[in-house]
Every structure is written in C-alpha cells, then in structure tokens.
C-alpha cells in the first residue's frame with residue numbers, strides 16, 4: 166500500500182506513519198512543521214519505505230504529485246489547538262478548508278481513498294451525551310474565534326461527503342475526541358501534556374475555568390488503529406465515525422490524577438477563560454462519544470485505561486525533560502531539554 170499522510174510530522178500523524186511503515190507500507194508525508202516537529206520523524210527517517218516533504222498542503226503542484234502516487238490518503242494537516250485557533254482564525258480557516266479542498270480535488274481525479282480527520286468540536290454546545298454522529302450540531306457565533314475550528318472542520322466533513330456522493334471518491338470522516346500520548350505538545354493549549362509538564366517541573370498546575378468541564382481521553386495507539394480500520398473499510402465510504410473513549414473525567418480531577426501519578430507537590434490554580442484565551446470564550450462542558458457505529462463497523466473499542474495512558478505520557482515527558490528530584494521540597498528541576 167502506498168500511503169500519503171498530510172500533517173505526518175505532527176503528533177497523531179507521526180504515530181500513524183510509524184505504524185504503517187512498520188507493516189511495510191510505502192509512506193510519504195507532507196508537513197509544513199507549523200505545529201509538528203522534525204524530531205517526530207527521527208525513527209521514521211531510518212526506513213527506506215518512508216519519505217517526507219516539508220511543505221504546505223496548499224502547494225498544489227507538490228500535492229498533485231504525492232496524491233497521484235498514493236493508494237490512500239490520510240488528511241491530518243490542520244491548524245490545531247484552541248490557543249492557536251483563537252489567535253489565528255484566518256490561518257485556521259485557510260489551512261483547514263482550502264487544504265482539504267485541494268486534497269479532495271486531486272484525489273477525485275483517480276478516485277483515491279481519502280480519510281479526513283475531524284473533531285468532537287463539531288458537536289459544539291450540545292449537552293446531551295453521548296454524542297452520536299447523526300445529532301444536530303449547535304455551534305457558537307462567528308465573533309467567538311474558537312468556533313472557527315469547528316466550523317472549518319465541519320465544512321471539511323461536508324466536502325468529504327459531497328465528494329463521495331457526487332463524484333464517488335471513497336472518503337470517510339473520523340471525528341476524534343481528545344487523543345493523547347507521547348509527542349503531543351502542550352504549546353497550543355492541549356491539557357494533558359500541559360498538566361504533566363507542569364507537574365514534572367514543580368510548577369503550578371493550571372486549570373482553565375472552574376475545572377468542572379469534562380473530557381474523555383484516548384491513547385494515540387487506539388486512535389491510529391481506528392483510523393487505519395476506517396480508511397481500509399469499503400463500507401465506511403461517505404460516512405462519519407466517532408473515535409474516542411467513554412471514560413469521562415473533569416479537568417480538575419485530571420489535574421489531581423496527574424499530581425498523584427507524578428508524585429508532585431504542585432498547587433492547582435484556576436485561570437479564568439478570559440485570561441487563558443479571550444474575553445467571552447465559550448467552552449464545551451462535556452464531550453462523550455457514542456462509539457456504537459465504529460464498533461459495529463470495525464470492532465473498535467479503546468484498549469487503554471486513563472491511568473495507563475497518563476503513565477505512558479509521564480514516562481515520555483520524564484525522558485524528554487530529563488528531570489531529577491533535587492531538593493527536599495520535592496521540586497523537579499529541568500537539567501536539559
């Protein structure tokens with residue numbers, strides 16, 4: 166199988182690439198390194214069945230070549246992370262809408278199989294959980310920057326389904342709910358890596374709002390397995406599938422759990438949303454996926470419990486930060502990056 170992964174130097178994309186390279190697929194990635202990192206490709210670069218282009222998915226000439234050479238395309242390149250999206254809504258929409266349109270236009274020429282990654286954000290302000298793929302979607306107004314991400318991803322979903330219905334391009338949409346794991350960065354507002362890094366460094370653990378908002382976290386290994394299952398299933402064409410976990414936890418409980426697992430004495434501090442993001446910021450209070458549709462199609466069920474997931478990420482960050490306990494107060498001190 167010849168596979169193209171856009172956004173392959175990112176968190177999920179690099180794990181997906183490693184999995185596909187390991188089973189012998191020919192993997193090409195295109196990534197502009199805007200939020201991804203060349204370090205994520207370290208292991209991949211040693212394989213002969215791997216190549217990469219540091220470029221944008223909006224470079225149509227390059228994209229025409231790499232789409233043409235691929236049997237299947239995993240489109241992950243996107244502007245990601247609440248902080249980045251609130252700060253750069255125009256870039257968010259250009260990358261997320263135009264980038265997807267280019268991938269689908271090119272894939273349509275030879276009817277290549279395309280998986281589009283969407284997000285639980287599209288469920289918006291719904292408060293009845295679990296969220297089913299066929300539910301109505303309630304998004305906030307356009308003057309609240311954070312909704313540009315959900316709207317742009319929702320347009321991507323419409324595009325993917327339209328290309329299947331109108332042009333018979335075999336597309337599938339994966340709506341992912343909070344995927345976490347090694348290599349995810351906390352730089353753009355991702356809660357798990359941020360809290361873990363803060364705990365390891367002995368800094369305050371910052372919880373936005375009052376911490377009562379809940380999330381369900383899925384390990385990247387489970388998520389990438391689901392992505393491959395969907396991309397390769399012929400009956401998935403033209404449909405949307407939730408990927409996630411139903412193990413719900415509030416962000417405050419998450420911070421407490423991280424503290425306990427790290428063995429940290431850090432304080433938990435609360436930051437108002439207006440200070441963390443922007444005045445009038447609206448959060449989604451709950452997000453729990455209904456997984457019956459994907460379970461019926463490919464037998465997907467998450468395999469890792471939250472403590473196991475957090476332990477894996479803590480191990481990764483400990484290695485990265487090379488932290489040591491240095492004083493009797495139990496503070497961790499960073500000695501190398």
Ligand SMILES: NC(=O)c1ccc[n+]([C@@H]2O[C@H](COP(=O)([O-])OP(=O)(O)OC[C@H]3O[C@@H](n4cnc5c(N)ncnc54)[C@H](O)[C@@H]3O)[C@@H](O)[C@H]2O)c1
Nearest residue numbers: 172175176177196197198199200201221222242243343344
């Ligand atoms: N991590 C999650 O919890 C989650 C949840 C829902 C959906 N998603 C979706 O999964 C995909 C991957 O997300 P991630 O968590 O790995 O984030 P990530 O930021 O690590 O990955 C996105 C990658 O896309 C690249 N990119 C951005 N703009 C680009 C462009 N114009 N051209 C080429 N590359 C570009 C970035 O450099 C980065 O490597 C995204 O589409 C995201 O919307 C992720």
